[in-house]
Amino acid sequence: MNKFLSTCCLLIAVNFLCAQQFGGNPPSIHWNQINTDTARIIFPIGMDSTAQRVSNIVHWLARNNPAPLGHQLRKINIVLQTQTTIANGYVSLAPYRSEFNLTPELNNFDLGSIGWPEALAVHEFRHVQQYNNFRVGISKAAYYLFGDEGLLVANNAAVPDWFFEGDAVYNETITTNQGRGRLPFFLNEYKSLWLANKNYKWMKLRNGSLKDYVPNHYPLGYLMVNYGREKYGLDFWSKVTRDAAAYRGLFYPFQGAVKRYSGLDYKTFRKDAFDYYEKLSGVTGDKVIATQQEINQGTAAGIRSITPINTKYVTNYFFPYQLGGDSILYLKTSYRTRPAFYIRDVAGEHRLRTKDIALDEQFSYRNGKIVFAAFEPDARWAWKDFSVIKILDVYSHQQRTLSHRTKYFTPDISPDGNKIAAVEVLPGGKSQLLILDANSGKIIQQFHSIEISLFTDPKFIDDTSAVTAVRLADGEMALAIADINVGSLERLTTPSYGVLGFPSVNNGMVYFTASFSGNDELYALRLNDKKVFRITQTSLGNYFVTASAQKLVWSGFAAEGYQLQGMNSDEKTWTEVSEMEITAPTNPFPIAHSDELHDILSSEVPNRSFDISKYKQGGHLFRFHSWRPYYADPDFTYSIYSDNILNTMSTELFYHYNQDDKTNGVGVNLLYGAFYPYINGGMEYTFDLPVVINNKAAYINRLETKVGVSLPLDFTRGRTFKNLVIGTNYVYNQQIFKGIYKDSISNQNFSYLHHYLSWSQFIQQSTQHIYPRLGYSISLNHRYAISLYDSYQFIGSASIYLPGFFSTHNIILNGSFQQRDTINILFSNRFVNARGYNDYYLSRMWKLGVNYHFPIVYPDWGFANILYLQRIRGNAFYDFERVYSKNKLVTRDLRSVGGELYFDTRWWNEYPLTFGVRFSHLLDNELAGETKRNVFEILIPIVIPQ
Template sequence: MRKLFLLIFCLPVVSVLQAQQFGGHPPSTKWNQINNDTLRVIFPAQSGLEKQATDIAATVQRLAVQTTPTIGSRMRKINIVLQPRTTISNAYVALGPWRSEFYLMPPQNPFDLGTTPWYHMLALHEYRHVQQFNNFRKGLSRVAYYLFGQEGLAMANSAAIPNWFWEGDAVYQETLKSQQGRGRLPFFFNDYRSLWLANKNYSWMKLRNGSLRDFVPDHYHLGYMQVAYGREKYGPDFWKNVTDDAARFNGVLYPFQRAIKKYSHTSYTTFRNEAMQYFRVYVDSVKNDAVSNWAQQQKHFSGDEEFPQWIDANTVVLVKSSYKKIPAFYLRNLTAGSDTRLRTKDISLDNYFSYRNGKIVYAAYEADVRWAWKDYSVLKVLDVHSGQQQTITHHSRYFAPDISADGKQVVAVDVQTGGAATLHILDASSGAVLKKVPNPKQLYYSHPKFYKENTVLSAIRTTTGANTLGLVNINDGSVEELLPYSFHVTGFPLVHGDTITFTAAYQQRDELFALVNKQLYRLQTPANTGTGNYQWSTMNNKAVYSAFTAAGYHLVQQPITADSWKPMDADAFSSSLFTYELGSLKQDQPLPVDTSRSYRIGRYRKAFNLINFHSWRPYISDPDYTFSLIGQNVLNTLQTEIYFNYNTDEKFKEVGASAVYGAWFPYFTLGVAGAFDRQENDSPAVKTWNEVNGRLGLQFPFTFNGGRYYRRLSFSGGINTHQVYYTNFAKTKYADKQFEFVDGSVTFTMQSQVARQHIYPRFGINLFSRYRTIINNYSGFQWLTSAALYLPGAMPTHNLVITGAYQKRDTIGDYGFSNSFPMSRGYLGYNFYRLPEMYKYGVNYHFPLVYPDFGIGNIVYFQRLRANGFYDYTDVRYYRQNLHLELRSAGAELFFDTKWWNEYPVSFGIRYSRLFDGEVQGLGPNQWEFILPINLLGR
């Protein structure tokens, strides 16, 4: 139980660390900064980010004045690092160390996050997290900060205040202070609307923790409804008062729930139900339709069917995915209702693609081999008839491609560092750039389509966030707007002769529209009148489109008649966006994009605050129990640690310090450690000694993510100076030792993409090999190699996993290196670590048993129970004594995939091992263990 408690203690920290990239920039990268008393914006020099940095600084300073009073008055300066070279759209604020990072690639899909300039939206959203952290260091949370540092504060804050509040409050701020924000986007409410329309009434714990078999909206959607309702009904100070009590742990147990009851004068259960009903009332008047009825009939999540496009009068091509299967291209015969799989889709940031004349074109993700903060979006062309795929661009940043009617050209959005967009016309066979379309107004394009000669249709966003559809002249970049500019999101256009179809936000939903000779029509979709409809495609008076449902995006087919077209005035898009009648959203004026202010831009020194200790962390990797003082600078180029470790197997203590410097390539490592009271049986007494080790090393990490597989390769090596001091009885029998040894290791992992229910990837390889040898004064070496092969099982969610290991060492016995050999399960490993040769293989079969979606008291929630049947064989050999031992075991493992306190994922299990050779170690045949599993692939 102690192990489990400490693991849960560290979980908020682990999730933050996984979001951060170590090093990742070429050493030649120079950094600039805007520095004032509120924030420091750090960005690569010569990246053209002065405009974005200026707006972020101006926006944050105004937010610090205007919205801080609704969460508290405390302010602490924040470092914001801008990352312009990644193709991923994201951002975070973290403690440990205290900083924020903005991934500056704007998203292509406008419906999910809107059309407000991406860097401006990040400033609005992420600075609310800064304000939250600034005001939650109080009471017992402050005690946790003093005891464990910044990560201790993060742990306490997460335990006191649910994740739905953190994100819901930030979404509320982005909505309050912009002309869009997710709280004004119909797409954001599709999730819960679909559940309500399908009468899928899940428990509160299921809504909080999600599911591996059913569609459950995330905490952003849940949180916004709770926060907006609380602000609307109880005023602007309500959440400030609630979080003040909660962060202090007033009442100790369930402080957040107690605070809501205190300030709303109603129970927590009543409050959350009333909040949900406030938004649900707008759905209750919607009549059930075919799509909602279909979703209601699905027992669990069925799968997504996206971007259908006609091949002939009876066949469409689309992308399908589910919780059991990764995205792949399929051909669907609409008459027979049958699907034919074409090919698995390469790793991509979304499922968008375009089809013409027998060819599919789409953008796929590729990582840079060396630099973690640089990755690419390359174009792939797939021949539907032959199944052959070609990569036509390399090291590019292309998005949302479309292929011409003759299949010879591709138009795609090229997004440069910092977010500037240009349309490129490319050769579909070679990827050669045929034309770069001028962009004099600095527009941002999304989902361009070939329209007529020298003209491309595209969704367009301005530098202020207004958007429309426009026809772009590829010769001079001039634009003919087809709709008035507005904040009603418009996107996913398609061209059908003289007809343009698209989706746009209209009132409470994303609806389908058409433009014919500049006349606007709303397309009637009786099959789905409750949620959003997307990607309308027509042929021969038939249409297909994707409807959002509680069981996944569902492909809908309907005939086109005269009644399908309802004329509309384009001025309808000039109306205000729907806000669920939240008066609180009308009390403040939005913050406009501001790049006009003048800030001094200076050089940021990479050595600034390089050694930055921020937290004390307990860590367990049995048999090692460690307590560390850890540090990391803002650019995450130096990680430092001072630690104390206790090993429960050998009963020794260890004190050490280490550092990894990642601003260069390769990474440099430095460490020193002293171990005390090491011991080994040496009949008739026990040999004891202390040892000190210093190490200088290099690491060469490489990433080859791309195609259908994730791949990582890492080399590391170093030289160690080692001293051994014998104590007690051993001091009179053995001479102290001083020697140097070198060690090197190689790690390689490769795995396929995974779906939500996959326990392990359908195919994967994990290889590790390490060699250590003494180079002076004495003799000694050790070579350890281990491997795992992940294969598909009988069902899509089953895995056959084959493992192996081999270890060889010298027989002289001058010095024995520490042991990491994985013994057969159920046996003790340390008795054999000095033997010269050992090998092992294991066979595992993993499979799910049940998805209970069941919780207890908002403490623990069970998402999945899964099992593993195994057989292990270990062979131990000692040639001098002609010793040959077999250690065989078989058994079963039962794993529980859970969430604790509605937030922290923890997997634990029970293992039963039947030992066939237990007498070798004096063990009985039946062994039981409590286990905390570790995924070898690090997924």
């Protein structure tokens, strides 16, 4: 089947929202810009140096174009966001723009240690180069036909998502001294599958699983891209993607291009790539290189598994702390359960408390107190959020918040319990280490240095000193010690591009994880002489180590998730590490053409000073980017879309045609989000609308104008997501008579108000949860005429979400009520009737529903790279509806019972789609016409974008 045409027909994934936030910044932020023919960098006042650095990197990449995919260049707008704590960046193609979130990722092993704005610039600008060079052939035609959205659909249908991200990761690896291609944490995901002999099919690797651990498309893409360039040359992927984006070979153009330039069919190419890496990993068939665990088996230093491996679904154990004896405290997550603190002892596993909503799994423990950082958004501004410190008493289970509206991360508590060490990341990414009063939250001491770009993972050595893993300005890392009394910092290890972190301290030793040897192993630093020792030599990563006098406990990565492991603390088995091993870390896999391409950040990128000018938030409101048709029987609409760069103004211009009454019209919709409330407006003019006057056919023109305000608020706190939306719209409808009635009948104008409110509160969901296991939502809408007519409509609905009999089951109770005017019916029906019955619009209607949702099977099966089936799930339901006559004196009941079968799928390894079938057995007769007791329906719960 033609992948491109089918994708267009489904109209799936036309609008990729990425991480965009509409109206996310308060108007108090004032913006500057660096504007050149290559890029416009838009940034808050005060971020000049960061903007200059980003601009220099972008211009160097545009000019020198390492590992080129082509030589096309289209100017990009990049917005630097400084108020959010979420580390991210993206390039959107529809509309064409980019945003960098400047708060860095605090996990050193995840994205590395080079400067965060630099890492974003190198990675994200690669996406710009991809989009610029993929506008060829049919993709180019799609752009001219539909704008940016057409190019987006064409590119995503032709080139797989793994290439976009894998190529960008390859680019960050060859142009810096780090990049994820050098990080074991990133590459061990596939290694874990090979070691566990989990030979998943290609479609499972592409689409993921709801029960098994499957790496996402980032590591998959890097492995494929790196292998292709290593085996077939630096220009291999430029030729493949050019042909694919142009649809040279209309059916499966990417697969055809791989065969054209490699001489191998797509399946063989993939197999050869995986075989190449498996051999480099020491995996040959069922044979695995001997690990330290096997070597030490049965010895005093042997590694032992503490937690049993769950083979049914992924389970993770993070940050174990030894409580004495055989008791261990840890954070546990799984595909079936929410993150929670547990204690394991000789009696079994005991749950303490579900963890508050957070951006990571980190927490610290000492003397009965758990301390961690929780996520809290600003109520209105989506680009503004906070990381606050929580302290949980293990014995009383009482929890309190130490800080409010702060950006504190990775806290630790002192031995005496009176101080908290935390990393503060200021707007824009600057960092300092804070020592806080554990009772009041006041700052006792603070550390910062121009040589340090980011403090991470602070841990108290004693009440007067702490150790921290620091990222240096040049991207190298080291351990450092902070003297709290003096306020001084001292480096403990030699700087290295090998990442390190997660330190813990016991009896004069600092234990930590580092990637010096090509894998994330456990190390120890002796404080009295600063000697470094390697403790483990395993096949996969080891993290979050804690030590007691007798043993070490940590989380070891595996194909089933992070598992708790332990070994006796025997220094005789440790190996002293030379400075050479620290300063020259080993890469997990060879990097293709790394001898030709090298680090650009330290010497290649110039320090050019670009002109800075003011960027007016109130200007540049219109930026049209896409145009496309939409059909929903009987209406055909053609719309042109605009979104400004700061994402505060969204505009739609449209033409519509109704094939039933042969009317056509034009209109505009506007939404402005820069103020505290959203402001919306619109106008639609319809020509030649047929009406009947005095039993004669006539025509009128209709002008409908609307204006309104709405307020979206986010009150997420603790363990629940809480959202409120309130708003009001004013609508003015003017009917303009034509022809012989133009002067004899005065124009009839009426207006109405629409007030609405929605509120929802839900707990977090795990991977296998179909719906939240606890929560509720309420929606209220009231429309009423205020001129010419006396008419109204009120509709309210509510849902309650409850746990079912098993952890992945849900009970959902629904209720709705609608009442309308009985004389002037101005407003269309919005009531959802009992399932299986025809739609009715009566004076009063209410309904109650009971649903029981449950998973049936997780097939993880697909065929022909077209359809992949992740989950089949069911729902048993009962609906009770009561309808009222015009005078409310006569009622009828409409009851139904039945079941629904849903299929959660992905199409062409890209697009998620849920569809299903419903069987309804009607317990009552229809109000009119023939009653079919058994009704079958096909369900496609998709909101097709307009």
